[in-house]
Amino acid sequence: MRKVLAVAFVLLCGCGKPVGEGDTAACADVSADSASVPACPNLYDTATPTVDIAVDGQRAAMASGSRALAAGDAAGAGTDQVYGAGRDDVVAVTAGMPDGITVWQSADSVWMTPAVGDITGDGVPDLLIGAPGSDEGVGQVIVLAGPVTRLRTWDDNPITVKGADTTAFGSAPQVGDATGDGALDLLVTDGNASGALVSLFAGPVDVDTDLGAAVATWSEDSPDGASSYGSAATGLLTDLDGDGIDDVVLFDAASSSVPVRSGCDSDSPGAIGVFDGPAAGGSYWLGDADALLFGAVNRAFFGFSVTGGDVDGDGYGDLLVSGYGANWHPELQLLVGPIRAGASPVAEFEVGVSGVVNSIGDLDGDGHADVIASAGDTAFDTGDPSGPEVDAWYGPFAGSYGVLPDGCTYAADARWVDSTGLSFGNAVLAADLTHSGRGTLAVGSSAADGTGVIDLWSGQ
Ligand SMILES: [Ca+2]
Ligand SMILES: [Ca+2]
Ligand SMILES: [Ca+2]
Ligand SMILES: [Ca+2]
Numbered sequence: 001m002r003k004v005l006a007v008a009f010v011l012l013c014g015c016g017k018p019v020g021e022g023d024t025a026a027c028a029d030v031s032a033d034s035a036s037v038p039a040c041p042n043l044y045d046t047a048t049p050t051v052d053i054a055v056d057g058q059r060a061a062m063a064s065g066s067r068a069l070a071a072g073d074a075a076g077a078g079t080d081q082v083y084g085a086g087r088d089d090v091v092a093v094t095a096g097m098p099d100g101i102t103v104w105q106s107a108d109s110v111w112m113t114p115a116v117g118d119i120t121g122d123g124v125p126d127l128l129i130g131a132p133g134s135d136e137g138v139g140q141v142i143v144l145a146g147p148v149t150r151l152r153t154w155d156d157n158p159i160t161v162k163g164a165d166t167t168a169f170g171s172a173p174q175v176g177d178a179t180g181d182g183a184l185d186l187l188v189t190d191g192n193a194s195g196a197l198v199s200l201f202a203g204p205v206d207v208d209t210d211l212g213a214a215v216a217t218w219s220e221d222s223p224d225g226a227s228s229y230g231s232a233a234t235g236l237l238t239d240l241d242g243d244g245i246d247d248v249v250l251f252d253a254a255s256s257s258v259p260v261r262s263g264c265d266s267d268s269p270g271a272i273g274v275f276d277g278p279a280a281g282g283s284y285w286l287g288d289a290d291a292l293l294f295g296a297v298n299r300a301f302f303g304f305s306v307t308g309g310d311v312d313g314d315g316y317g318d319l320l321v322s323g324y325g326a327n328w329h330p331e332l333q334l335l336v337g338p339i340r341a342g343a344s345p346v347a348e349f350e351v352g353v354s355g356v357v358n359s360i361g362d363l364d365g366d367g368h369a370d371v372i373a374s375a376g377d378t379a380f381d382t383g384d385p386s387g388p389e390v391d392a393w394y395g396p397f398a399g400s401y402g403v404l405p406d407g408c409t410y411a412a413d414a415r416w417v418d419s420t421g422l423s424f425g426n427a428v429l430a431a432d433l434t435h436s437g438r439g440t441l442a443v444g445s446s447a448a449d450g451t452g453v454i455d456l457w458s459g460q
Helices: 021-032
Strands: 051-054 069-072 081-085 089-094 097-105 113-117 126-131 140-144 159-162 169-176 185-190 197-201 216-219 234-238 247-252 271-275 282-285 291-294 306-309 318-324 330-336 347-350 358-361 370-376 389-393 399-401 414-417 423-431 440-446 452-457
Touching: 069 423, 069 440, 081 113, 081 423, 081 440, 081 452, 089 452, 097 126, 097 140, 113 169, 140 169, 169 234, 185 234, 197 247, 234 306, 247 306, 306 358, 318 358, 330 370, 370 423, 389 423, 389 440, 414 423
Parallel strands: 069 113, 216 282, 347 399, 358 423
Antiparallel strands: 051 452, 069 081, 081 089, 089 097, 113 126, 126 140, 126 169, 140 159, 169 185, 185 197, 197 216, 234 247, 247 271, 271 291, 306 318, 318 330, 330 347, 358 370, 370 389, 389 414, 423 440, 440 452
16 A cells, blocks of 8 residues: 655644634744744654455445554553444454554444453453344344454354344444443443433353343433433543552533433534443443533534543543534644542543544553544645545643644644545554553544545554
């Protein structure tokens, strides 16, 4: 696959403040003096990905979203693999495995999302495949017990966790210890349930099970059904308060800031609810959250996507939240844990046409986590090669980073651009595959002919 070396710059125009109308003149001046702008320290050769494989043959594209890629050692290899999912196949790739291997093929042709974790409790990481809409619309998470080193089929008796007469159960499976007993648990989103339902299955999950086995559920609806913050919640597991127990985060970009019945909201600031672990059995709604945050403006769509990770390295998990800023530009907000009501971002990243697809990882190996976002094709960003792009900012972070008004250069530390017609950056993931301290960037893309591609840029 041919790629164009990105021309990216570090913008040094004193823009360590929120970007707004008042910044236009100052930034335009800096842009006009391009000779003073140093070249971007791009550590990766965008022309030569180390792995470049097709995901789905000719049938379907690479799945979109932050969770279409996952990393872990489900193969039992001692180093991690990247798992990518489309509608038909789930493949494993890693540096030194140039062709990758297909580990699962779906007859249902539904969009799948992978996750890796020892959900069966035998000490060996497993591969989990979220497959909403599969099994005649019931939806399920399929667990392939590790080590997974070849194509698995139903003859291998995978473990299934099934929904109940809906089509969206199985979205974005999450593995973590939410109950605090040391065993990893499974969090599953069902986007078609009334009010959307996020369900926790206590690990180990080593036999077929269904929705009735969930030990706890979360939704945006009040127990009496009279109130709701919205109807499109997604669940995330991450440890925000540093107690070693994963906390449940519920997010919905279309959520209202006041409890109304679903469909009545016109503001859509978006909402994030944090439920401190350990999770106790029962049913919860957004009004029960230990911390409830909303977007700062109407139609901020705060929480299009939420990615967890310890960005500032203080032992508390942090959240990277996508939405729209006050200037109506897509942005990512970095909220640092522990997160309490009223928390405000410590850094903001303005991101092309979308920041929904993003990741956290240390790409340059300096010990500081970096932020990676798929920015789409920023046609307004004059001076850049044409084509969709993936951008990275290297931590530590404070202040604002972003796309500035007309005449200014897009400020990212590194950029990967594709001009070959791919829908480049459907999925991005930064992961330390070799446990060396320096991450590998994985980018999942779709081509016009319906094929999918995963590229890896090794950090070694
Ligand atoms: Ca547990
Ligand atoms: Ca916790
Ligand atoms: Ca932190
Ligand atoms: Ca770094």
